Amino acid sequence: MTQRGTLGVAVIGTGKMGADHVRRLHGVTGGARVAAVVDIDEARAEKIANAIEGCTAYTDPSAAMAADGVDAVLIASPGPAHEAALLTALEYDLPVLCEKPLTPDAASALRVMDAELKLGRRRIQVGFMRRYDTEYVKLKSLLGNGYLGRPLMLHNRHRNAAAPTGFTSANLINDSVVHEVDATRWLLGQEITAVTVLRPTSSENAPEGLDDPQFVIFETDGGALVDVEIFVNCGFGYQVQAEVVCERGTARIGEGHAMVTNMAGRWGGTIAQDFTERFEDAYDREVQAWVDATRRGEVTGPSTWDGYAAAAVCEAGVRSQTEGGRVAVQLVERPALYG
Amino acid sequence: MTQRGTLGVAVIGTGKMGADHVRRLHGVTGGARVAAVVDIDEARAEKIANAIEGCTAYTDPSAAMAADGVDAVLIASPGPAHEAALLTALEYDLPVLCEKPLTPDAASALRVMDAELKLGRRRIQVGFMRRYDTEYVKLKSLLGNGYLGRPLMLHNRHRNAAAPTGFTSANLINDSVVHEVDATRWLLGQEITAVTVLRPTSSENAPEGLDDPQFVIFETDGGALVDVEIFVNCGFGYQVQAEVVCERGTARIGEGHAMVTNMAGRWGGTIAQDFTERFEDAYDREVQAWVDATRRGEVTGPSTWDGYAAAAVCEAGVRSQTEGGRVAVQLVERPALYG
Amino acid sequence: MTQRGTLGVAVIGTGKMGADHVRRLHGVTGGARVAAVVDIDEARAEKIANAIEGCTAYTDPSAAMAADGVDAVLIASPGPAHEAALLTALEYDLPVLCEKPLTPDAASALRVMDAELKLGRRRIQVGFMRRYDTEYVKLKSLLGNGYLGRPLMLHNRHRNAAAPTGFTSANLINDSVVHEVDATRWLLGQEITAVTVLRPTSSENAPEGLDDPQFVIFETDGGALVDVEIFVNCGFGYQVQAEVVCERGTARIGEGHAMVTNMAGRWGGTIAQDFTERFEDAYDREVQAWVDATRRGEVTGPSTWDGYAAAAVCEAGVRSQTEGGRVAVQLVERPALYG
Amino acid sequence: MTQRGTLGVAVIGTGKMGADHVRRLHGVTGGARVAAVVDIDEARAEKIANAIEGCTAYTDPSAAMAADGVDAVLIASPGPAHEAALLTALEYDLPVLCEKPLTPDAASALRVMDAELKLGRRRIQVGFMRRYDTEYVKLKSLLGNGYLGRPLMLHNRHRNAAAPTGFTSANLINDSVVHEVDATRWLLGQEITAVTVLRPTSSENAPEGLDDPQFVIFETDGGALVDVEIFVNCGFGYQVQAEVVCERGTARIGEGHAMVTNMAGRWGGTIAQDFTERFEDAYDREVQAWVDATRRGEVTGPSTWDGYAAAAVCEAGVRSQTEGGRVAVQLVERPALYG
Known part of the structure; x- marks a missing residue:
């Protein structure tokens, strides 16, 4: 070939x-x-x-x-x-x-x-x-040029209009937050070393047995603090946002403000309803x-190493959900092939 | 009179x-x-x-x-x-x-x-x-009309261009985050029951002895989860933002986007440089x-009760800073006068 | 005194x-x-x-x-x-x-x-x-510092939810556009030398006898070109916007984006419903x-001269409405008292 | 095949x-x-x-x-x-x-x-x-669903950082405004019946012999009024914006606000520098x-008819530039093949 x-x-x-x-x-x-x-x-x-x-x-x-x-x-x-x-x-x-x-x-x-x-x-x-979304690529590029200084914090919002039937707390980590796991590792170029999952009171729209929303905190080996609001039954649409806070400024993506309308006493626009619309x-x-x-x-x-690291972080996240508190992430040594 | x-x-x-x-x-x-x-x-x-x-x-x-x-x-x-x-x-x-x-x-x-x-x-x-800022008043009013459903989370950003000389970690709670303490209690109509302070790696612009930024988490007696990014040497200006996440939607204030310019490859506007400009x-x-x-x-x-409650929450916050971990807030019973 | x-x-x-x-x-x-x-x-x-x-x-x-x-x-x-x-x-x-x-x-x-x-x-x-609105003051100040270069064009939007009963085409100039007449003269520091009023097809919400919206063009003695969309039955609210286009950039005010909500598939905010809300x-x-x-x-x-100049421009505007085409504005010589 | x-x-x-x-x-x-x-x-x-x-x-x-x-x-x-x-x-x-x-x-x-x-x-x-740009497609779709009512006006901004060497006033119509000609006809589903070109004072950045910016007005057979700010040496970037004003609301595209940064006293983002970045x-x-x-x-x-109609409108625009005033557009009868 x-x-x-x-x-x-x-x-x-x-x-x-x-x-x-x-x-x-x-x-x-x-x-x-x-x-x-x-x-x-x-x-x-x-x-x-x-x-x-x-x-x-x-x-x-x-x-x-x-x-x-x-x-x-x-x-x-x-x-x-x-x-x-x-x-x-x-x-x-x-x-x-x-x-x-x-x-x-x-x-x-x-x-x-x-x-x-x-x-x-x-x-x-x-x-x-x-990693192939235009806005994430811009954010990565901005972090790379050093103009904002070192990243210190990363705030994420991950919202779905409604979760599929049968979606569990573990799915919430393994299928939703896993994207922020990879985005964190990729944007910051740092490994995640601990996960803490916190739970506010649950929305009345959350199905029985699922606490929704949840609030996930990552610590990294570079000392960054990352928070993720995961809310899979937010009702209003699909929304993925990220703001990196650096030493000399911040950068935010995911507003989705392409078209602005004025109608009936309100200005604004539509929110994508699912990931195919947002990430096609x-x-x-x-x-x-x-x-x-x-x-x-x-x-x-993203390499096999990235897939492995995400799996290890998600395992820690699910343990924090079930056992409470902060759970450290243990990774094997990184092989040179993925250096 | x-x-x-x-x-x-x-x-x-x-x-x-x-x-x-x-x-x-x-x-x-x-x-x-x-x-x-x-x-x-x-x-x-x-x-x-x-x-x-x-x-x-x-x-x-x-x-x-x-x-x-x-x-x-x-x-x-x-x-x-x-x-x-x-x-x-x-x-x-x-x-x-x-x-x-x-x-x-x-x-x-x-x-x-x-x-x-x-x-x-x-x-x-x-x-x-x-409580007298136009945007906070709008946010409070929106929460009050019930259209968004119950509040579940409140995300806050509190950024100063630079802290005064001698500003300590305790000042960071008692003089800065105290505003989010009161805003949380007032917006949500709930008491704060626990405080946790987390610390990412510190900015190179933080003076010796001050960890800056810090990330503060409140729990409330209504089950809401509140986070505050406090960053008093962010360099770029004075910025106070809040987003309430409710069961059926979210609302955000503090963008400060009054005038938009196009200049030299950039669109945007100016950021207030201090609180007198923002909150005059x-x-x-x-x-x-x-x-x-x-x-x-x-x-x-705001009543004497509000002043007392804020003091009690700040005490817990300073203890979380010095001792680490989650610190519960103890309040005396609320007198009927402040009912 | x-x-x-x-x-x-x-x-x-x-x-x-x-x-x-x-x-x-x-x-x-x-x-x-x-x-x-x-x-x-x-x-x-x-x-x-x-x-x-x-x-x-x-x-x-x-x-x-x-x-x-x-x-x-x-x-x-x-x-x-x-x-x-x-x-x-x-x-x-x-x-x-x-x-x-x-x-x-x-x-x-x-x-x-x-x-x-x-x-x-x-x-x-x-x-x-x-002239006392915070955003107009910022715009004037920006133009004054020369950073954007000379102003070349000024685009205005002036929209009312609904006009009062009996509002005529002449009112539309004398009571509504008169604000843009003064804003133009004040922001640019130039006199208006000619007025042309154009009329698109009228909205079905315009009362009988009133063409609404209309599109008004000013020429100034400094060579700037100014356009005003005046739409007094736009239905959705009260909205006043201005964008100055200069040699090295543009600046826009009037978005009114204080609070942003996410709800029911839409992001955005409310539009003021009348001038008391917008300009209180x-x-x-x-x-x-x-x-x-x-x-x-x-x-x-604003001086007596400003009141007189506005009256003269509005007279020309009403003539352009009734006679069609471009109408030159004639001013007496400016007395030194108003220099 | x-x-x-x-x-x-x-x-x-x-x-x-x-x-x-x-x-x-x-x-x-x-x-x-x-x-x-x-x-x-x-x-x-x-x-x-x-x-x-x-x-x-x-x-x-x-x-x-x-x-x-x-x-x-x-x-x-x-x-x-x-x-x-x-x-x-x-x-x-x-x-x-x-x-x-x-x-x-x-x-x-x-x-x-x-x-x-x-x-x-x-x-x-x-x-x-x-016609294939995501934002224009959304705008067309919104107009098509009738929610905003009939379109009455269309405001366009078409700005280039700098025109190529040798770019003439005729190029400004034939190569730049031609896009708004087609966008107008397509978005509104109406033919353009007259063109008027107005000229503010020229930017000091305009090359000798080129009046820049210019302001172009279209009238349509549906009674809509369309204005185009064309500014091919605006200096700050490539920016294409459109706002349709309808009977019950307006819709605007082209803000390009994907990533928002806070830095050095300013919030905002970058402006695309040319059409390949904006329209790739x-x-x-x-x-x-x-x-x-x-x-x-x-x-x-877009059909041969669309190509012909655009050519006819541009011819009228160039005549308005050279002769001044309003120039009517003459089209042959539309063949059924392009019905």
């Missing part, structure tokens, strides 16, 4: 995210094509494959990865299925874009990391797509960046 | 705040006049008195309060002098506007409260002037409201 | 604006008192006078101005009554704050100007209160500034 | 815009490939072709269009070369995306329209890419939409 060839991608999992990535690779991303789709639901996989020229349906990820014309793998199956698919892809030495989480816990993430270390080169990119462009850029890097023979973006 | 008479005010203390209140009562406030000024620096008091028709200078607060034509007292002396002046004013049964803090600690605040309870009627208003109107409204209520024979605004 | 005496004011006219100024002078403004009120409706005047210590009711402006204890005059009667009241005040050599318009047309304004010129000193301040502080500052200057023995603020 | 085949595109012209479109089609757009590039500079065309698998270089547009594997044409050559290329593409019955302007004047645009009418089906899409996403969407429609066998987007 050379820079100029079109990248044949096998998409593992054709649920909501997987189907969306198929649509993206087929109709939005330049330089790639969907060569294979994999789902345990054979009919679903075939229906998708049939609509795309040169695309074959599989139920077995391994068979798809072995197929001719498959140059790379995009994993969008449920989290518990990631480890097996990742290990197989590493056996085939194929580049992978793996939707978050890398794996559901730190131990399994370590096993994947071991396999990649044994292979000796980076093959895996984890789908923390906020970030997904497009993420997949395009992965395709471009892969065609150049490179691996960029 | 009837509704229609002009209120003769004795101003105790003619330092920065006291002199400003003299200017305000003399030239800005309707319905009042400065009848007496008091300062241990006799020359300073006389210089001010001489410039105002019908104003006499004193060095002894008690003499000023006994003077003919003095209908009310404004205390703007240093905090440690407040208790004596307040007790004297209560003896003379005079209405008082007392600059914050009521007194420097909870024990002395309780003594003042006891004296007012013995008198049997409210005489004292404490100078928490944020609030001071004007506070004093006018006090004069108006006093002329009607009423006492409104 | 010295700097330190209280200013005794006679208020002529006790309709909506007059009564509001009585309230302001009595209870908000420092250094002044209402010494007399005048209205052709004797009962109304007496009712107001009786509620204020030391205030006498009159039906004849001249009698009030001659009364003991009257140091200054505030004229808030209907426009057609202004000329007579102003000429009487000049005879008594009393300082005057005259609500806009100075007089209803340029010819009568010239007669008042002649009388003041004969007296030989400024006595009259015209009530163009936007400006009125307070205007009257306070007039009282302060008068006590110092000075006359500041 | 079916929905599922990859679209082979011949790109005519490989200057700044052409080279950018080659990059886009090759690496960003899904479902398309660059099959041919054409430039009179043979070396330049070959250099580009050599870097892309399956791409051939030509100097003759006709030869490229006749080549095997060329399914569609993107014209990015200078305006005067458009007519010939368009007529050739119509002869080959190929779908075309033609960068604006369609042709440099109304007469040549009419000749292209005649050829397309003779062919009997739409083949040409004109590159008015603002719009170009991506435009080309993707063209590729998608073409693969479905459809032609969408």
